[in-house]
Amino acid sequence: MIDPTQGGPAQGNPGQGRAAAGSPTDQRSWIERVPAGYWILGLILLIMPAVAGDFILYQIFGWSFILGIIALSLMFLAGYGGMVSLVQMTVAGLAGYMLAIFGVSAIDTISLGWPWYITIPLALIIAVAFGTLTGWLAVRTEGIYTIMITLAIASAFFYFTRQNYVIFNGFSGFNGVLPPNLFGVDWRAPAAFYYLTLFWAVLAYLVVLYISRAPFGLALQGVRDNPRRMAALGFNVTAHRVAAYSLAALLAAIGGILLTWQSAQISPGTAGIGPVIDILVIAVIGGLRHPIGPFIGAFVFVLLRTFALDALIAVGLSGERFQLLIGIGFLVIVFWSPDGLLGLWEKLKAARRKDPLLDRGGETPGGQR
């Protein structure tokens, strides 16, 4: 059992601060209540395709948003439910596989070639069913055991897809899995793909933010902090946890479909042990206390993954030492800031607020209101 009084994801209520601002005494319209930082960030993200190149749009931002969505599903489970599940990348991978198997891919001996309006819902449904089943298994044990069980399930999926040639096409997987040409737009063109991933990332973010303050989310946080008391109050603890897994599986499945489209292929390596751990690293580096954390973590991770090669060579190390860099960064974050980069930011803010002499105004956007 995770002790809620100690660090980690179990701390605090992420919705509290802003819920106060939305109290009945606040007469402003909802547009005014959205902090200025969000407007600026939104504007920057919207006009990004006008300034950034294709590589930045597709590889950096597109990939960050996708990994962010998958890590967000883990953040939702870990931050609000207290359940660290390593199976999210597997759910994403399964959704991608279903897309390739039922839809169109270059492996036309296996792919059924059904139209997108059947395949995508089918992929989502199967992935959610898988996620729910996993959750039902995982919630039978508590706290720290969840990591072990979900890791075992994730790796079983990886080894199974690698060995099975009848359905999953073994080691090579599927390639040529492309998004449908809806509205006459090529959705793999950099700008279109950027907006597609941005749309789903923002939607997923808002959904998680909304649920965290909805009755279900509040009950889930209650279950995280004290399952016995919630059970005594008449809440069905197991049902809440399993439902959280279902919702997280839906988010992860959306991320998985986008991920498959981005690289146009899906193979066992997509949901291998490395990527499964990467999702955890992303969520923890970003911070498990607020839904924006996974996106920050994903952005940092993608930047590192893309540019670490050059940086490492610049300091005289071989570019292969990327994993070392990620591992040490992860260790440093876990050691000194259990809440990730968000936690560091909060600490910084708190330290600034303490000393009035240092309060120079002119805060960075998004920080103060």
Place this chain on the structure above:
Amino acid sequence: MSGFARRHPVWSVIIVIAVAVLLWMMFAIWPKWLTELIGSKKIFLNALFNGITLGGLYFLVASGFTLIFGLMRNVNLAHGSLYLLGGYIGYMFSDWTGYWLIAFPAAFILVGALGIALQFLVFRRMEGQDLRQTLVTIGISIVMADLMLWIWGGDFYNIAAPSWLSGPLETFFVTAVKSSGDLVFLKYPMVRVVIFAASVVIGVGIWLLLNRTRIGMLVRAGVDDRDMLQATGVRIQLVFLAVFAFGAGLAGIAGVVGGTFQSVAPGEDIRFLLASLVVVIVGGMGSIPGAAIGALIIGLAEQFGSVYAPTYAVVLTFLIMVLVLAFRPQGLMGRA
């Protein structure tokens, strides 16, 4: 034993029948219909013995894992890295000195020392914070995997067994009858037999250590109630240190064993971490007999699966885990 039979009469009958069938299949000369049904007896016996010896190896890895978990509630996800490090150290020492047996104490001491360092420098600082400790072990395993890849490269190493261990051992199991009437006996690699015997000896040793010595008593008390043990004045940090060193050292020894009858290579760390996870989940967390039973089941399932249903071998292992979780979440030998 009689208590178990009285409480679970149906299960006892099933177990007795299963054991009888197994013994018959091991010793009898197979009739023709059975050979036609599931293949030759040699394949069956080889799968059986490979499964048992693999179970022995899994037990060595998982016992350290379960010991550390049972006492400190620390899911040490760097356990696979300790195993792999033990393998590399064993390879270097046996290659350098030319003595295979030197590899075992070297791996035990060096990996155990690393375990002490980890417990002293890392885990003591975040005691009681299960999740953070587990996250840290993930970070450590990422770093260690990359450091080992840096030092030893991506090659496969095989620790050479000494000459007195190489070659097959003629067993007394009949695999077939020649047309001339001669019996054909099964030949089995000597190394595997010795390694299995060694893991049984180590298993019995751990059991004796835990159940017959003062330090074992402290460890068992700590597993049951850590706070109460501390309150009685036991210097629990020393016990933690000793158990962590011992568990890590066992992983190191297992690495040498694994490097002798399989190979040492990047990626093995994750394979054995997962094996010990599944073994411990099936057997029951923190229980040494549970680890033994779980290791045997998983080893057998893996080998029989890869012989009779190659594509679904992993699924078989996984199914066992799911079934155990569904019907007995605390594991076969775990306490609720």
